[in-house]
Amino acid sequence: MPASPSSAAQAARRAVAQRLRGLHVEAGLTGLELGGRCGWTHSKSSRIENAVTPPSPDDIRRWCAACGVPEQAPDIVASSQTAESLYVEWRRRVRTGLRQLQQSYVPLFLSTRLFRVYSATLVPGLLQAEGYATGLLRAISKFREIPDDVADAVAARMERNAILREQGRRFVIVVEESALRYQLADPEAMAAQLGYLLTAAAMPAVSVGIIPMARQQRTQWPLETFHMYDDTLVSVELLAARVTVTQPGEIALYERAFAELRRMAVYGPDARALIVEAIAALQR
Structure with a gap:
């Protein structure tokens, strides 16, 4: 390396x-x-x-x-x-476009039973609707100056996300309320994304928690986006790279952080209310 x-x-x-x-x-x-x-x-x-x-x-x-x-x-x-x-450069992973990157995660997804995701800035990939994913991946493709295969990459992401409906898996996802407000796609696509988030949160295997922006006395500060796959691997997303954590002690640290973030989130009707407020804000 x-x-x-x-x-x-x-x-x-x-x-x-x-x-x-x-x-x-x-x-x-x-x-x-x-x-x-x-x-x-x-x-x-x-x-x-x-x-x-x-x-x-x-x-x-x-x-x-x-x-x-x-x-x-x-x-x-x-x-x-x-x-x-531990450190994988994004430029090397996406040099042929974004579709290959989406497909590279499939084996890891298939081997995982418990997915835990925290995101402060984005609706996580597992819960992305087509229009939102298109806006995000197009921005990434343009910024990184890589081959434009956004349509194929979005199709691969949607196909990969069908895992949400497979039996025997559990998805625990925590996002900051601010992630609902960043407009990474046009208003129509954003509204569709937030609507899909309401639908996904009702899936039996999916738990969606939202940490309100007005949350007082936070016990855990906002962190970088990270994905936990069972208790064996944590993937941390940075601008220039994806950092893979496999050491048990470091995984335990992320487990503690995730548990704390999860405790600060709201669920059910309270989470739905925040999503509905974000949809309403698009029309103001």
Whole structure:
């Protein structure tokens, strides 16, 4: 993974390097001895433990065996793979257009039973109507100067969202009231989107909570948009990248934040009232 502006990804890579360096020091080996046992040059060892070159799973297994602790290899391999997949540049993912990006999530969606989503700025993709999705994806396509396949991307998103009606899955979604007010499409499409939100909130497997803008004494500040897939992966959406979180401790932090955000939201008639107010505001 090339040097990235994501401090979390950088820190994860350095943590792996420091752990390997710690094993090296504890084993009392010189750089030459370590390289000899691993079957590579001393310079490669230096690049790995200084986080210049990411180690492959085989590199890590050789390193741990050379230091007399082969049992530590699986855990370090997992940490290294997390570090290398933590930061995924959007430009690389969307270089051929947005349709491929929509389809890339399908395997993850199919393997997930509990979806938890928080959004402060957008109606989440799972609950987007066609017109709203078109306005949003067209803006993204134009801003990023990528091939215009918006119509196909929207069709792929709508097809993907049919998962809402599949049995055996649960969707818990929390949005800030402000997300209902940002006009990312024309008034007609916005009205249709908000109307669809009312419909989706009534689905048996879907829970939609809205945090009122007038909510007093917030116990959790507005956060970046994030999606939780069961209890194994969190996807955080940034302007330049998607950050993937798989470390149990970090997932637990997002679970705590989501639980707090969910407690601040309103549901049922109170949530519907906020949506209806947002629809009425379009006509003012």
